């Protein structure tokens with residue numbers, strides 16, 4: 001029953017760390033979603049240079065490990081400005097998730113029938129209005145399941161921030177494990193916290209999906 | 219009102235429009251007929267620059283449109299377009315569909331736009347569907363909403379691309395009735411359709427398109443009763459279905475009728 005002992009004894013540390021994990025994830029995914037939307041629009045744009053830039057970004061990010069990106073950005077940023085470890089990690093995670101979110105947005109936008117944009121344009125709506133009022137609201141409903149999935153991956157991947165000294169869940173687990181010589185117990189406890197967060201988040205996504213489904217859509 | 223000079227359009231290596239010339243006067247109703255793939259939709263879509271022609275000139279109200287410099291959104295406000303598949307916005311109610319462009323593009327006050335939208339919906343016979351969503355309407359009703367949505371921008375010309383081709387036969391009539399009413403009110407219209415009864419009754423001029431060219435032009439009587447070009451005759455004999463009000467003798471003699479009846483118009 002040493003496990004229970006460790007669990008109850010560390011609740012205070014882990015709850016604080018879980019909060020940091022949530023903050024890190026929220027910051028990273030909020031920025032990542034904006035980045036994703038921008039690059040998705042670049043990728044479907046009529047301008048070749050924009051498409052090209054988006055292609056390079058997505059290819060590089062998807063083709064390299066997150067831990068490498070995290071270190072490159074952490075040390076790269078540190079040599080220019082000091083954002084602190086939290087924001088360096090948040091920016092790195094945002095850039096990482098942004099590439100996947102860009103592909104999710106692109107697929108969602110392109111799944112909307114071309115006739116929708118044509119009808120909007122034929123009414124005199126410009127590109128921005130057409131996107132904002134006609135395409136994105138429809139695409140959004142289709143994007144929610146894959147986006148929720150990516151958010152869960154982003155939440156779990158935020159554990160990598162421990163390696164750039166952010167004291168989030170995994171970082172605290174590493175610390176406690178080495179202090180108490182109890183690796184198995186503390187890493188298992190960290191896993192339980194991640195699982196709880198993911199389950200909470202899954203419920204939220206499911207609820208959102210159901211809500212959008214009862215609205216009238218074709 | 220609309221003049222087209224030497225319009226050419228390619229899709230890759232395939233030339234879809236070949237030196238098309240066309241002039242449409244104010245209040246004129248022009249019906250465009252021709253086999254599938256002959257370039258009718260492309261021509262219509264070039265008029266409001268949903269497609270960009272590689273060569274040729276399009277004049278609107280005596281001014282040549284320069285797509286590189288002119289604000290095409292302004293041009294498109296003046297040209298309503300009705301599509302084969304309606305293309306209503308599924309996430310908005312019928313009313314939302316109709317007021318969207320007046321409010322967002324013309325910056326009309328919402329109450330004003332709503333009042334006008336209700337009048338327009340009443341005009342197309344859908345006053346009771348204001349708050350319905352498109353997915354709850356029949357095809358004929360959806361197309362009438364699409365027409366009202368276009369009219370809400372007060373276009374100077376209406377382009378129709380096979381507006382009844384996606385409808386069940388019994389729903390064709392209600393859409394054609396609205397279009398007829400529009401024509402009667404003096405709307406300038408360019409209509410791509412296979413509804414020959416509508417063409418005969420409403421068109422001032424019928425154009426026959428074949429492989430990217432307009433190869434025959436004339437009044438409905440000329441085109442349907444005395445088609446000159448062999449391709450026109452060939453096409454009409456294949457397409458003409460259902461009874462005319464007064465069947466055209468010239469066509470009837472060498473025709474294979476499909477015995478297919480479209481709704482009374």
Ligand SMILES: Nc1ncnc2c1ncn2[C@@H]1O[C@H](COP(=O)(O)OP(=O)(O)O)[C@@H](O)[C@H]1O
Nearest residue numbers: 229230234252253254255256257258259260261
């Ligand atoms: N976006 C496009 N890309 C490539 N080919 C196209 C495109 N749109 C139409 N076409 C081709 O152009 C030709 C004319 O098409 P269209 O104007 O739709 O004819 P219609 O409306 O008379 O049936 C067809 O062969 C069609 O396959």
Ligand SMILES: [Mg+2]
Nearest residue numbers: 258259260380
């Ligand atoms: Mg067509």
